[in-house]
Amino acid sequence: MNQEPIGVFDSGVGGLTVTREIMRQLPEENLVYFGDTARVPYGSKSKQTIIRYSTQITNFLKTKNVKAIVIACNTASALALESIAEKVDIPVIGVVWPGAIAAAEATKTKNIGVIGTAATIKSKVYNRYLHQLNPEITVVTKACPLFAPLVEEGLVEDRVTDDIANRYLGEFKDYNVDALVLGCTHYPLLSNTIRRTLGDKIKLVNPAYETAKSLKEMLISKKILNTSGEEVHHEYYVSDMTDQFTSFADRVLPFSVDKIRVVNIEKYEQE
Amino acid sequence: MNQEPIGVFDSGVGGLTVTREIMRQLPEENLVYFGDTARVPYGSKSKQTIIRYSTQITNFLKTKNVKAIVIACNTASALALESIAEKVDIPVIGVVWPGAIAAAEATKTKNIGVIGTAATIKSKVYNRYLHQLNPEITVVTKACPLFAPLVEEGLVEDRVTDDIANRYLGEFKDYNVDALVLGCTHYPLLSNTIRRTLGDKIKLVNPAYETAKSLKEMLISKKILNTSGEEVHHEYYVSDMTDQFTSFADRVLPFSVDKIRVVNIEKYEQE
Numbered sequence: 001m002n003q004e005p006i007g008v009f010d011s012g013v014g015g016l017t018v019t020r021e022i023m024r025q026l027p028e029e030n031l032v033y034f035g036d037t038a039r040v041p042y043g044s045k046s047k048q049t050i051i052r053y054s055t056q057i058t059n060f061l062k063t064k065n066v067k068a069i070v071i072a073c074n075t076a077s078a079l080a081l082e083s084i085a086e087k088v089d090i091p092v093i094g095v096v097w098p099g100a101i102a103a104a105e106a107t108k109t110k111n112i113g114v115i116g117t118a119a120t121i122k123s124k125v126y127n128r129y130l131h132q133l134n135p136e137i138t139v140v141t142k143a144c145p146l147f148a149p150l151v152e153e154g155l156v157e158d159r160v161t162d163d164i165a166n167r168y169l170g171e172f173k174d175y176n177v178d179a180l181v182l183g184c185t186h187y188p189l190l191s192n193t194i195r196r197t198l199g200d201k202i203k204l205v206n207p208a209y210e211t212a213k214s215l216k217e218m219l220i221s222k223k224i225l226n227t228s229g230e231e232v233h234h235e236y237y238v239s240d241m242t243d244q245f246t247s248f249a250d251r252v253l254p255f256s257v258d259k260i261r262v263v264n265i266e267k268y269e270q271e
Numbered sequence: 272m273n274q275e276p277i278g279v280f281d282s283g284v285g286g287l288t289v290t291r292e293i294m295r296q297l298p299e300e301n302l303v304y305f306g307d308t309a310r311v312p313y314g315s316k317s318k319q320t321i322i323r324y325s326t327q328i329t330n331f332l333k334t335k336n337v338k339a340i341v342i343a344c345n346t347a348s349a350l351a352l353e354s355i356a357e358k359v360d361i362p363v364i365g366v367v368w369p370g371a372i373a374a375a376e377a378t379k380t381k382n383i384g385v386i387g388t389a390a391t392i393k394s395k396v397y398n399r400y401l402h403q404l405n406p407e408i409t410v411v412t413k414a415c416p417l418f419a420p421l422v423e424e425g426l427v428e429d430r431v432t433d434d435i436a437n438r439y440l441g442e443f444k445d446y447n448v449d450a451l452v453l454g455c456t457h458y459p460l461l462s463n464t465i466r467r468t469l470g471d472k473i474k475l476v477n478p479a480y481e482t483a484k485s486l487k488e489m490l491i492s493k494k495i496l497n498t499s500g501e502e503v504h505h506e507y508y509v510s511d512m513t514d515q516f517t518s519f520a521d522r523v524l525p526f527s528v529d530k531i532r533v534v535n536i537e538k539y540e541q542e
Contacts, residue, residue: 037316038310038316038320039309039310040315044311044513044515045308045309045511045513046511046512046513048511048512049309049510049511145420145423145424146420146421146424149416149417149420150417152416153416153417159434160431160434160435163430163431163434164431239320240316240317240319240320241317241319242315242316242317244315266537266540269537
């Protein structure tokens with residue numbers, strides 16, 4: 001019957017966009033979401049710290065008997081997925097590999113752009129995966145640290161954001177890039193801005209959508225789809241109760257979130 | 272002789288500007304600095320979380336036998352100072368009270384502006400202190416969440432920062448504000464931008480300078496100035512080793528920082 005929930009985690013609220021895609025593509029699945037709102041953002045932190053935080057969250061999700069884990073955060077996927085996958089005996093999928101596959105399929109010029117947090121870009125994990133998929137691909141990367149704060153300040157359609165986008169993305173034009181991976185959960189909210197900067201022809205790859213697709217394929221292949229037909233439950237946990245989580249959840253999710261529980265995540269240091 | 276160090280802490284690197292002022296005004300004092308680089312920023316988090324993190328840091332500083340604690344972060348000063356002061360038997364000073372005193376002294380129009388993080392502004396602690404100092408003062412406050420990310424991205428002299436400053440600060444002109452508290456350690460770096468926006472006549476109050484002055488007065492009044500005449504030691508601890516800390520420290524401090532140690536700060540939950 002496989003009624004155990006799928007655990008989804010993120011450094012904060014951004015992973016709710018991945019959750020939304022999972023709800024759309026897998027409406028029969030129970031979900032447990034954890035947002036690390038007390039320690040957000042991850043994008044400027046070291047690999048060691050991102051692994052420690054991701055491990056604590058994994059330990060917490062295991063107490064919820066999850067049957068699979070989705071790392072909905074690009075930074076944690078880039079830096080902690082391998083370490084997490086080694087520690088648990090359930091499937092773990094991140095957003096980077098599905099995003100890389102979609103980008104490799106989308107490009108004709110074989111020039112792919114990747115934007116993300118400083119930590120994601122520094123990790124070079126998109127480069128590694130894309131070259132694994134096709135060694136002929138040229139990968140051009142750029143960290144865009146101001147994009148997430150601009151989105152969080154509500155400036156998704158604004159001359160300031162356009163100005164910053166021009167500076168961050170200008171060099172992609174020189175490389176004849178025809179596919180751009182939006183390698184941070186906040187960036188799809190800037191799709192209009194990015195299209196204004198780079199033109200309509202560039203394909204914007206949103207790993208959230210691709211990840212939900214990969215998750216579905218994985219659940220089918222492992223024969224762990226929830227086939228019970230019973231009422232579905234979605235649970236939300238955070239490390240800090242912030243107004244932002246509730247308002248973002250209400251904006252992004254198809255269902256209203258009536259209960260969000262706070263977890264002292266630091267307590268999950270040991271398994 | 273009072274050779275015990277002074278403990279200084281901040282959510283990250285910003286408190287180093289306060290440390291610099293302490294070094295200038297109190298060159299004979301030993302210092303232990305802690306920057307919570309793994310969990311930065313505090314400005315968007317809840318009071319409960321800021322108190323928990325500040326308590327852990329205080330517990331850590333106590334293991335270093337500090338004779339006094341300076342909370343160099345506006346957000347932690349605004350939300351956690353009272354709670355910390357209750358838990359320890361050494362003097363604790365924050366940046367808010369000294370900043371409020373200086374602003375109350377600087378204003379002639381009795382209209383004072385305060386800018387800071389969302390959490391600092393929401394706490395209304397500057398309003399409370401300023402009204403305590405003079406009930407006739409009108410306090411106009413504004414959260415400026417993009418200022419710190421803009422400074423961290425190096426855009427201290429930039430048309431984008433000017434544009435954002437115009438939006439954040441515009442309303443201060445309507446209130447005949449003649450003194451503005453720079454209520455976040457990053458903001459003094461935007462003094463030029465703020466002067467361009469609000470004119471040369473407005474007095475910009477930097478709590479870092481005022482805090483070092485208050486600290487000196489307190490050490491004198493409690494008779495705990497270091498009078499040993501021995502070589503001075505400055506120690507630096509962080510919760511995450513980030514490139515940013517080292518580069519910011521090198522830019523801000525008069526001495527080069529040759530050793531920075533990482534502390535697992537979550538372990539200091541209990542005293």
